[in-house]
Amino acid sequence: MSTTAPAPTLTLDRVHVGDVLPELAVDVTATTVVLGALATRDWRPMHHDYKFATERNGTRDIFLNTPNQAAWFERYLTDWTGPHGRLGTVTFRMKDSVFPGDTMVFRGEVTAVATDALGCGWVGVEVMLTVAGEDGADRIMTTGSARIAVPVDADDNPWARGPDTWKPGDWKA
Amino acid sequence: MTEPSAPGSSPTTDDALPESVAAVIGVPQYEGDAGFDAEMGYVWTSLASVENGNPLFWDADVAEALAGGPIAPPSMLSVWFRPHHWAPGATDNLVPLQVHFDLKEAFGLPEAVMTDNTITFGVPVRPGDRIRSRQVLRSVSPPKTTKLGAGRFWVIDVEYLNQRDELVGVETYTGFGYRRDGSS
Numbered sequence: 434m435s436t437t438a439p440a441p442t443l444t445l446d447r448v449h450v451g452d453v454l455p456e457l458a459v460d461v462t463a464t465t466v467v468l469g470a471l472a473t474r475d476w477r478p479m480h481h482d483y484k485f486a487t488e489r490n491g492t493r494d495i496f497l498n499t500p501n502q503a504a505w506f507e508r509y510l511t512d513w514t515g516p517h518g519r520l521g522t523v524t525f526r527m528k529d530s531v532f533p534g535d536t537m538v539f540r541g542e543v544t545a546v547a548t549d550a551l552g553c554g555w556v557g558v559e560v561m562l563t564v565a566g567e568d569g570a571d572r573i574m575t576t577g578s579a580r581i582a583v584p585v586d587a588d589d590n591p592w593a594r595g596p597d598t599w600k601p602g603d604w605k606a
Numbered sequence: 607m608t609e610p611s612a613p614g615s616s617p618t619t620d621d622a623l624p625e626s627v628a629a630v631i632g633v634p635q636y637e638g639d640a641g642f643d644a645e646m647g648y649v650w651t652s653l654a655s656v657e658n659g660n661p662l663f664w665d666a667d668v669a670e671a672l673a674g675g676p677i678a679p680p681s682m683l684s685v686w687f688r689p690h691h692w693a694p695g696a697t698d699n700l701v702p703l704q705v706h707f708d709l710k711e712a713f714g715l716p717e718a719v720m721t722d723n724t725i726t727f728g729v730p731v732r733p734g735d736r737i738r739s740r741q742v743l744r745s746v747s748p749p750k751t752t753k754l755g756a757g758r759f760w761v762i763d764v765e766y767l768n769q770r771d772e773l774v775g776v777e778t779y780t781g782f783g784y785r786r787d788g789s790s
Contacts, residue, residue, distance in 0.1 A: 438671035439661075465655075472648075472655035474688035490717060491754070491786060499720045499779075500684050501655060507681040508658035516662035516672060520680045524724040592662075592673045595729070596772055602726040 441584040442515025445546065445554035448583065454513045454541035454558065459505070461497070463533045469501030496530035502575060506560055509539040510581055514556075517584050519591040521555065521601025525577025535564040537574065544578070551598045554585040623746055627712050630743050634765075636704050637740035640689045644735045648685060649678045677730040683766055683775045686737035705741045705762050706781050715757045715783035722780035728766075728773040735768045744778070757784030 459465070470480035475498045478485035486495045497505075503523060511518045531537055545557030562575040580601060582591035591599075653663055658679070661668040669676045678686075710718050731737060747759040759782050766774040 439668060459657075468651075468655045472652040472685075473682075474648075474685050476691040490719075499723050500681070503681040503723065503725060504652055504656045504658070504679065507679055508656045508660070511658070511660050511662075516660050516668055520727050522724065522726045523681070524722070526722045527720070590672055592677075592730070599728070601728075 438590060439516070441517045441587060441589070443513070443518070443583050444587060444589075445548065445556070445583050445585045448543055448546050448556050450543055450546060452543040454509070454543075457509050457512065457539040459537050459539075461531055461533055461535045461537055463495065466495050466497055466501075466531075466533060469504070470498050473498060473500035473504070475500060492530055492532070494532040494534070496532050499527065502527070502531075502562070505537075505539065505562075506577065506579065509541065509560065510558065510579055513541070514581060514583050517590060517592070519582045519594075521580040521582055523577065523579045525560070525575050527575045529572065529574050531562070531564060531574050538563050538571070541579075548585060549600065551594075551600060552585065553591060553594060553598070553600070554583050554589070556581050556583055622748060624712055627709065627743075627746060630705075631745065632742065634740040634742050637738060639736055639738040640687050641693070642690075644678055644686050644731050644733055644737060646676055646678075646733050649676075649682065649733075652679065652682050652685065673730060675732060677732050680727040680730070680775070681725070682731065683725060683727065684764065684777055686731060686735075687739035687764065687766065703741065703762065703764065703779065705743050706760070706779070706783075709743070709746065709758075709760050709781070710783045713758060713783060715785055717755065717786060718757075718781055718783040719754065720779055720781050721759070722778075724778040725775060727775045729768065731768070731774055735774075737766050737768055737774055739764050739766050750782075752782065752784070754782065755784035755786045757782055 467481045479490045480495055480498045483495055486492050506523055539562055541558045541560045543556055544559050547555050558579045560577050560579055563571040563573050566572040662672055742763040744761040744763055749758055762779045764777045768774050
């Protein structure tokens with residue numbers, strides 16, 4: 434790593450349980466859905482074929498696929514942490530589908546701040562994706578949680594951790 | 607979708623399961639790669655799809671300083687195992703997550719959705735890496751009825767390793783296969 438690293442946007446000492454992440458609102462179009470599906474190499478027709486989605490799947494339109502939602506969550510989290518933020522785990526549960534015409538809103542709240550035995554700084558975040566329902570009230574589409582490493586100080590860099598010092602969870606392999 | 611009363615991730619030994627399904631619970635299947643290397647063109651397409659401007663993936667100097675060179679966003683993990691929709695000599699459309707489709711066929715469930723997804727990330731994927739994956743069926747639920755229809759939940763792990771046998775990540779999917787007319 435020969436180039437001088439930029440200063441971290443966020444360090445662990447500046448994060449506290451209960452901190453609320455800035456909201457991210459995105460207007461979803463058919464292009465959002467189709468581009469997201471193709472970017473994740475998901476060729477299944479319910480993500481690009483209106484007739485298939487409505488007549489075979491029984492949904493009201495094509496809808497965002499799972500891997501693309503993961504990409505949206507990563508973007509949401511690293512918008513907050515900056516480029517030093519390194520995802521360890523992401524878990525999410527889709528309660529309903531996101532369709533063209535929806536405005537999806539991402540929200541997050543810090544639920545844990547810790548340093549592991551290897552000196553890696555971790556932030557736990559509960560995340561949520563909502564869209565406005567017909568009555569104007571928020572409808573929860575996806576909920577989840579993430580564990581993301583952030584620098585413990587200005588000289589730290591989670592991306593410098595190799596397999597021996599990067600332990601985001603218990604491996605199943 | 608549904609109110610997913612999904613099963614846990616521990617192996618299931620439900621007597622009602624067909625022998626062909628019970629026999630593969632916990633057994634790695636479909637180990638292989640998608641036939642292409644990780645590359646930045648796809649990285650940028652993915653970033654564009656979610657308007658992700660993280661300089662770690664766009665700025666070569668930042669990538670070098672933080673990660674020792676270009677890397678792919680962790681959330682792209684599954685991209686590197688998804689096969690082409692068509693390939694020379696292939697007689698059918700190729701499908702990823704084959705265990706999921708095997709289960710749909712085994713239970714005669716024509717429709718399916720994914721309800722839960724957990725991803726644990728290991729070493730970063732770099733351009734030129736050839737990622738191989740293997741699929742492990744972890745559990746299958748008894749018959750369930752949701753507002754989508756009647757069917758079953760199942761949990762599938764996809765484990766990813768690079769050409770150096772380093773674990774790149776594990777994805778755990780919960781799927782619900784169903785029949786819309788309500789018969790399982």
